[in-house]
Amino acid sequence: MTAFILQRSTQSIVVLFVMSLIVFCGVNLIGDPIYMMISPESTQAEIERTIKEFGLDKPVLEQYWYFLKNVLNGDFGLSFVQGIPALSLILERFPATIELALFSLFISLVFALPLGIYAGLKPDRKISKFIMAGSILGFSMPTFWVGIMLIMLFAVHLGWLPSTGRGELGTFLGIESSLFTLDGLSHIFLPALNLALFKLSSVLRLTRAGTREVALQDYIKFARAKGLSESRVVNVHLLKNILIPVVTVIGLEFGSLVAFSTVTETVFAWPGAGKLIIDAVYNLDRPVIVAYLIIIVAFFVFLNLIVDILYSFLDPRVRIKGSD
């Protein structure tokens, strides 16, 4: 077990290192950010001074070395556009992204679990076939386009919900979130629904597959034979067993919601980290691009590490397979 954790941790560090190298070198190949920072009328001398000041005249590898040293100290440099540390800019935006992703995860589970169980228990019913056809449509629909359609319908045409920005924040148990105010809820609803639709189909299909498998097991037949009520068989005996695969993928699903929130945040102008990176790419704000990419990669590497370790606790076969 210790060997497995150690091996996976080393692998994570290697991945992080390679990624930081790719990201840093890649970003240093595009455009010249110097013209973003100075006024068009500045003299050659001023340009050169700014280049020196930011260390842009040094060789790329030397810049990377300094960068790596600074990153390990938590310093990603100042945003070229806003002049504040890139790291704090991103960390300040992360709660909005996490909030959106968590709420979306909640919505998708609330719909996907019952629908998936139903479609799995009664696979031949018309409704089940309709649910499954809908799920193909669900994962075929590009997230950004669905978002635009939601804005058109609920915000522009019907005028029920706001389409941009994050609403008023409320504080509950020391956590600041827009989920605690009515205005905040009305703002988060559309983006969260948009993001949830994307995951709903895959969780639904997973639940259905799990249900079909578990429903044939002897312990379900035995539970029925004992004369337990259908609701008890489903809610206790079946649900507990299909939750094992569902819970293990939730970690990864949550990660992909965070990644995909880039799209939803852009459509709904949600002030999260995803919107920040898109804006940074437009403005060639190198420190912010690099910092975001490295933080998000670190976030994923960490998430995967935890999922791997948890999984190896639940299923010893993974450990044996992983260590050869």
Added chain:
Amino acid sequence: MSNNNKHELLSKIWSDFSENKLAVGALFFFIIILFVAIFASVISPTDPYDLSTVTIMNSRLAPMEEDFSGNVYWLGTDGAGRDMLSAIFYGLRISLSVGVLSGIFALIVGAFFGISAAYFGGRYESLIMRIVDIQLSFPSILVALIILAAFGKGVEKTILALVLVQWAYYARTARASALVESRKEYVDAARCLSLGNLRIMLSHILPNCIPPLIVVATLQTAHAISLEATLSFLGLGLPQTEPSLGLLIGNGFEYVHTGDYWISIFPGIALLFTIVSINLVGDQLRDMFNPRLKK
């Protein structure tokens, strides 16, 4: 294989495929889409990128509206006065070519690494499969985002990003079936004839790994088209000079709040129909080649 056998095989495949009427319909629909994309310049009512005919006077006409000279725009016009129907036909061409091209490159790269991993085994195999595992643990949008945010946008970079996103799926599939194949007798026989490794992999193992690769290819191409649209919409993918469906939708997004729904709805519907039809065909192919579901 004799001609007769080939014919029999094809009709067997078709009869398996046509069991699912929805998939047949989807295939038929996709062929129409493909036809429209290939002959976009012939069947489009106007050339949307010919500056001599496009005029800002016609901007944002609603569907079925006429301009001053009496031309009817079935799906309306966009902010620059371009006919939406023609723009969608041209956009389909760009979206499909980027999707299919990246799919082909990814198939080549993935099949190469997958089959060679299975064939040579050992450390090489472990290394390749570890890279595949690591990459598949990242969501596709994140991998593409890293490439495009770090290297900038452009046609080649978008294709590179899509290839990087997809190759791991092909590699995993190719390795799984090549592992089974390389233990069979005909591979031993080929080795006894002291054929070269490359020749054994290419002309003996590869042909037998094709069916599962085709399934992955259909589903991945649909995914690539959708991902390209998303990236182009975000302004990270294709440049404005290559107006794919994603860029058309992005342009229409500017007019969402003014109620000019048609500029973003119609390209989106075209995109959706393309993706759904490919997915339906892919789903049926997967069921066909899945031995567990054989009756």
